[in-house]
Amino acid sequence: MQMLSRTAASLFWTGRYIERADFMCRLLDATARLASLPSTYGGDPTAWTGALSAAGVADAFAATGLEPSEAAVTHFLAVSADNPSSVRHCLERARGNARAVRTALTLEAWEALNGAWHEVDRFAGPRFTQGRMGELVETVRRAVLAFDGAAHRTMLRGGAYWFLQLGAAVERADNTARLLDVKYHLLLPRDEAVGGSLDHFQWVTVLRTVSANTAYRWLYRDTVKPWLVADLLIFDSRMPRSLICCYAEIVERLDQLTHGSGKRGPANRTAVTILRQLQDTDIDKVFAAGVHEFIGRFLADNARLGAAVAEQFLF
Amino acid sequence: MMTGAFGHGAGGGASQSMADPFDEMNGWSGEEPRPAYSEVRRWLDETPPEILDTRHAQAELLFRRTGITFNVYGDAEGAERLIPFDLVPRVLTAREWARLERGLVQRVEALNALLADLYGPQEILKAGVIPRELVDLNPQFELAVFGHRPPKDVFVHIAGVDLVRTGPDEFYVLEDNARTPSGVSYMIENREMMRRLFPDLLARAQVAPVETYPDLLLETLRSVAPAGSERDPGIVVLTPGPFNSAFYEHSFLADKMGVELVEGADLFVRDDVVFMRTTEGPRRVDVIYRRVDDAFLDPLAFRPDSTLGVPGLLSAYLAGKVAIANAPGAGVADDKAMYSYMPEIIRFFSGQEPLIANVPTWRCREDDHLAHVLAHLPELVVKEVDGSGGYGMLVGPHATKAQLAEFAAKLRARPDGFIAQPTLALSTCPTLQDGRIEPRHVDLRPFVLTGAKGVQVVPGGLTRVALTKGSLVVNSSQGGGTKDTWVTG
Numbered sequence: 001m002q003m004l005s006r007t008a009a010s011l012f013w014t015g016r017y018i019e020r021a022d023f024m025c026r027l028l029d030a031t032a033r034l035a036s037l038p039s040t041y042g043g044d045p046t047a048w049t050g051a052l053s054a055a056g057v058a059d060a061f062a063a064t065g066l067e068p069s070e071a072a073v074t075h076f077l078a079v080s081a082d083n084p085s086s087v088r089h090c091l092e093r094a095r096g097n098a099r100a101v102r103t104a105l106t107l108e109a110w111e112a113l114n115g116a117w118h119e120v121d122r123f124a125g126p127r128f129t130q131g132r133m134g135e136l137v138e139t140v141r142r143a144v145l146a147f148d149g150a151a152h153r154t155m156l157r158g159g160a161y162w163f164l165q166l167g168a169a170v171e172r173a174d175n176t177a178r179l180l181d182v183k184y185h186l187l188l189p190r191d192e193a194v195g196g197s198l199d200h201f202q203w204v205t206v207l208r209t210v211s212a213n214t215a216y217r218w219l220y221r222d223t224v225k226p227w228l229v230a231d232l233l234i235f236d237s238r239m240p241r242s243l244i245c246c247y248a249e250i251v252e253r254l255d256q257l258t259h260g261s262g263k264r265g266p267a268n269r270t271a272v273t274i275l276r277q278l279q280d281t282d283i284d285k286v287f288a289a290g291v292h293e294f295i296g297r298f299l300a301d302n303a304r305l306g307a308a309v310a311e312q313f314l315f
Numbered sequence: 316m317m318t319g320a321f322g323h324g325a326g327g328g329a330s331q332s333m334a335d336p337f338d339e340m341n342g343w344s345g346e347e348p349r350p351a352y353s354e355v356r357r358w359l360d361e362t363p364p365e366i367l368d369t370r371h372a373q374a375e376l377l378f379r380r381t382g383i384t385f386n387v388y389g390d391a392e393g394a395e396r397l398i399p400f401d402l403v404p405r406v407l408t409a410r411e412w413a414r415l416e417r418g419l420v421q422r423v424e425a426l427n428a429l430l431a432d433l434y435g436p437q438e439i440l441k442a443g444v445i446p447r448e449l450v451d452l453n454p455q456f457e458l459a460v461f462g463h464r465p466p467k468d469v470f471v472h473i474a475g476v477d478l479v480r481t482g483p484d485e486f487y488v489l490e491d492n493a494r495t496p497s498g499v500s501y502m503i504e505n506r507e508m509m510r511r512l513f514p515d516l517l518a519r520a521q522v523a524p525v526e527t528y529p530d531l532l533l534e535t536l537r538s539v540a541p542a543g544s545e546r547d548p549g550i551v552v553l554t555p556g557p558f559n560s561a562f563y564e565h566s567f568l569a570d571k572m573g574v575e576l577v578e579g580a581d582l583f584v585r586d587d588v589v590f591m592r593t594t595e596g597p598r599r600v601d602v603i604y605r606r607v608d609d610a611f612l613d614p615l616a617f618r619p620d621s622t623l624g625v626p627g628l629l630s631a632y633l634a635g636k637v638a639i640a641n642a643p644g645a646g647v648a649d650d651k652a653m654y655s656y657m658p659e660i661i662r663f664f665s666g667q668e669p670l671i672a673n674v675p676t677w678r679c680r681e682d683d684h685l686a687h688v689l690a691h692l693p694e695l696v697v698k699e700v701d702g703s704g705g706y707g708m709l710v711g712p713h714a715t716k717a718q719l720a721e722f723a724a725k726l727r728a729r730p731d732g733f734i735a736q737p738t739l740a741l742s743t744c745p746t747l748q749d750g751r752i753e754p755r756h757v758d759l760r761p762f763v764l765t766g767a768k769g770v771q772v773v774p775g776g777l778t779r780v781a782l783t784k785g786s787l788v789v790n791s792s793q794g795g796g797t798k799d800t801w802v803t804g
Contacts (some may be wrong), residue, residue: 002595006581099382100557103570107381114382159594261595313594 002261003159007104009315010097011160017094018113022144023175024087024210025137027051028077030209032133037072037201048073048131054182054209057085057194071130078136079128087140090115104160108150116143140161159257166253170306173246176233177298179209184291210241228290231283243298247275250305257313265312270305277301316522336691337482337558338754339405351408351803354520354654355745358513359403364750367402370512371747374400377511381487383504394524398503399796403510405757405778406745409523412774413801415478415486415761418671418696421661423474423763426605426648428664430470443658444663447744452731453653454701455646463633465642466539467767472640473532473604474763475499475777478671480742487739488757491657493649494641495606498797499762501565503528505570506775507800522772523802528762529571531773532604535766536572539638540601548601550574551591553582555607555623561735565606578606584627587634602638603628603629609643651734652700675737679730688735689726692719696734710787712738730759741787744798746780756781758789759800768804 013099028051035047049068052058057076060083066072079088098105101121105113110248116139124136155161183206203224207213219229250273258264275277286294309315336343340352342491348356372399375397378384400743402656406538407415432439433450440447450456471614475496506525510517533550536686540548556578570578581599583593590597605612611621616629631637639745655676677695688695697709709722726733743754761776779789789795 002593002598004575004577004581005594006578007575008594042364059637096557099562102382102563102566110382111380115380118379252528262530263595314592314596 001162003104005314008159008163008313009310010101010166011104012167012309014094014097014101014113015164015169016171017097018144018147019168019171020085020175021090021094021140023171024055024077024079024085025089025140026209026211027179028074028087028133029137030205032070032074032270033177033208034205034310048314050182051077053277054179056086056178057083060084069244074130074133078133079124079126081126083189087136088128089121091140092141093119102200106154108154109147112146116140116146119143123232157256158266162253162256166250166257166309169246169253170302170309172241173243173250173273174299174302176210176241176246177295177302179206180230180233181292181295181299182185184295206233212231212241215239227283227287230286234286235278235283244275244278247271247278251275254309265307265308267305267312270301270308274298274301274305317566319681334526336344336754337485337742339480339742339744339757341481341745341754346671347607351406351411353422353692354803355404355406358516359745359752361378362486367747371402371539372514374402374508377508378504380527382741383500390680398501398506398791399782401746401755401780401782401796402509402632402747403803404509404748404799404801406520406803407803409804412523415671416774417487418488418669419761419763420774421477421665421667421670422476422488422491422657423471423765423770425476425657425661425664426471426491427469427765429660430642430682431464431468432664434463434470436646439663441661442663444659445653449652449656453611453647454610455644455650459629460633460644465632466541466635466638467538469765470642470645471648471769472535472539472642472765473621474730474759474765476763478759478761480759481739481758482742485672488657489655489674490651491654492760493651494646495608495746496758496760497561497564498779499528499605500567501797502773502775502777502800504567505571505797506778508793509799518698519609520801520803528773529568531764531771532568533572533574535641535771536602536604536638536710538767539640541635541638549599550604551577551582551600553577553579553603553605553607555579555611559606561606564702565574567605579611579621579623579625582625582628584625584631587636589625589628589631589637596644600637602640604640608644612639612643630795638766650700651698652680652731655734666709674739675684677735677803679726679733679735683727684735688733689723696738697722697733699732700734701732709762710738724738742780744780746782746783746796746798748784753784755784756789757798775800 001226020131023176030186031051050071052061052068052073055077061068061073061076061225064082065282076083077086083089095113098110098113102110119139120136128172150166151161175265178208183202203226204213206229207216207224213223216224216229216232219232219238222228230243232239234243237244254271327588338342340348340356347772357397378397378400384397439445440450471493475492475498479489479493480486502525536550542795544657551574552569553566554562554576556562559565566576570772575591577591581779583590583592589600591600607623610618611623613624613626613628629643632639632643632661653679654673655674658669661667668697677688679685679688693709693711693714697711699707709718711719737798741756741758744757745752746755758779759776759780761772764771779798780796780798781787782794784795
């Protein structure tokens with residue numbers, strides 16, 4: 001499917017930034033819950049530091065010189081101009097990219113994004129207060145659903161749509177992996193003595209961040225077990241945010257994008273390799289080799305794929 | 316955004332003073348309302364002002380949601396503003412339109428004939444109809460394209476001719492915008508907005524559609540593809556980018572035509588052929604509808620510091636491998652000094668009398684004209700010959716003594732740079748202002764397309780309205796708004 005390279009790049013990044021804005025909102029929401037519990041019930045005073053790591057912006061936050069208080073971290077993740085991954089910044093970039101290639105989107109998809117930006121711009125500026133965080137999370141999550149729905153219902157199944165979805169899938173894999181990495185010390189191997197009810201809320205928080213609470217219960221019909229959470233988020237192809245599901249989608253989108261020309265390139269090959277690696281391993285092997293190491297390798301692979309996409313499609 | 320300002324102060328009209336200009340709906344004061352507006356009048360009478368205000372707020376919300384905005388230069392990056400939209404349409408009858416249409420076709424044919432001549436045999440200069448230095452010393456005259464014949468000899472594919480009205484049958488051409496006129500997206504979006512807000516009114520009034528414009532534009536661009544461009548010609552809209560004031564319009568037109576919207580960096584030239592960079596490698600481009608000024612088109616040929624253009628583009632154009640709309644160098648035909656010769660130019664090329672009049676214009680470059688202008692400065696509007704957007708202009712009746720003296724000095728120092736015109740009593744049109752209907756001054760910019768098969772005009776255009784009471788400046792960069800423009804019956 002032939003299209004302007006700049007357009008393709010902008011759509012890819014529109015997809016990524018929308019996905020990231022959504023993830024940041026989920027993270028804010030879940031962390032606020034966790035931090036609000038008394039510590040005897042699993043409440044975690046370090047929850048906000050953990051959120052910074054999961055967002056991949058711990059260094060950027062440290063550079064501000066602020067204490068990682070709830071107020072400071074919330075502000076940083078929600079609206080800060082110093083944070084390239086803040087919800088506000090992600091939406092602004094998503095909209096900026098989309099506006100530059102406005103014609104590649106349908107009116108409905110563009111309006112969903114543009115409307116969300118104007119809405120958020122009204123209250124999530126420099127004077128944003130923590131009291132409005134719920135509103136921000138709600139607005140963005142609704143907007144992302146509206147955008148996805150508009151794209152799904154109105155966009156031609158062609159290059160523009162596939163690049164959007166490709167960007168979203170690459171970002172989604174990245175987000176899930178980062179979340180796992182931060183919580184890896186909780187994701188213990190089967191039968192290992194666990195911290196009892198204390199950790200329960202932390203696992204539930206992880207599931208909540210990826211909208212998987214109900215899915216977990218449905219699939220496992222069991223109380224929350226750490227190894228099952230890890231299995232679900234890495235290997236279950238029915239779970240839309242699992243790494244394997246993201247990679248199945250990435251491979252499919254790249255196939256669609258190159259089907260017409262028959263010119264498969266480094267992005268196709270890298271994606272297939274990563275998917276095979278995921279298919280050829282299981283949760284026991286991951287625990288044997290170390291969750292942190294496994295995730296670290298995956299994140300590096302995913303970054304390589306991003307570079308291969310840019311190379312193949314001449315971004 | 317839109318270039319092409321005018322500012323016409325009070326007092327100069329032959330029959331009417333500023334206090335009561337001709338009103339598009341009510342005619343001269345004391346007259347019966349004009350029949351063309353009967354549906355609009357009935358609608359205004361029947362609709363409570365609160366409803367109009369609600370609809371107006373709704374329109375603004377919809378425009379903002381759709382992103383129909385323009386950027387103001389000098390504002391913080393990314394500042395996007397709405398052009399105020401007025402709900403009360405401006406109406407022309409089919410008979411009035413037919414007359415304007417003939418005049419516009421005649422005028423644009425003359426512009427194209429003039430350019431083909433100036434960049435070719437220069438018969439009009441040899442005949443002494445216009446002075447040679449007006450061309451030779453004109454910064455818009457591109458020596459680089461001298462002798463080149465663009466495909467089908469069309470230079471001005473898209474013209475936005477600014478018209479003003481001072482009476483029932485008195486129309487004047489104020490400017491011929493032959494470079495990159497903008498505003499056509501507002502013509503179409505304003506209609507779309509009226510259809511959404513007042514579908515019944517539109518149906519009753521029998522308004523001629525304007526939505527065919529993008530198809531006609533595409534047809535026009537296709538028709539001038541260079542000979543030998545086999546297959547479906549590759550057509551693109553070239554924009555300076557999202558920070559340009561008219562970016563919305565660029566994306567709108569590309570979208571409606573179904574062609575790519577490109578920036579300079581998306582194109583490259585190899586062996587005098589233009590390509591765009593795609594995900595599957597280079598794809599050939601045959602026709603470029605450019606919304607980038609001449610000076611920025613090609614850093615090798617024009618401004619070397621331009622990052623908006625495409626190195627080698629001019630060479631490809633001269634090799635006949637790509638068509639550029641409007642053609643480089645077209646600006647020589649529409650500056651204000653050349654404007655003053657348009658009646659003679661029309662007579663020279665067509666042998667006919669102009670169907671739409673010029674505003675009488677004194678050329679300060681001529682001694683007797685300059686003397687007249689200096690003697691009557693407080694009554695006149697003085698403009699720079701290459702100015703646009705309402706900048707660098709003196710509106711005599713509104714100027715202070717100090718401003719008049721300052722301008723007189725400028726005129727004496729550089730008479731070549733200025734022209735002067737009488738202040739016209741522009742017509743007014745009913746306009747919604749804080750819940751009340753009040754008269755405001757308007758102009759009209761129809762869009763004229765020229766392709767291989769001749770000249771076409773979509774029935775309508777962009778009506779710009781000066782929203783400040785008594786103001787004559789309609790430019791959107793200076794607080795002007797727009798209206799839907801109807802051709803009915």
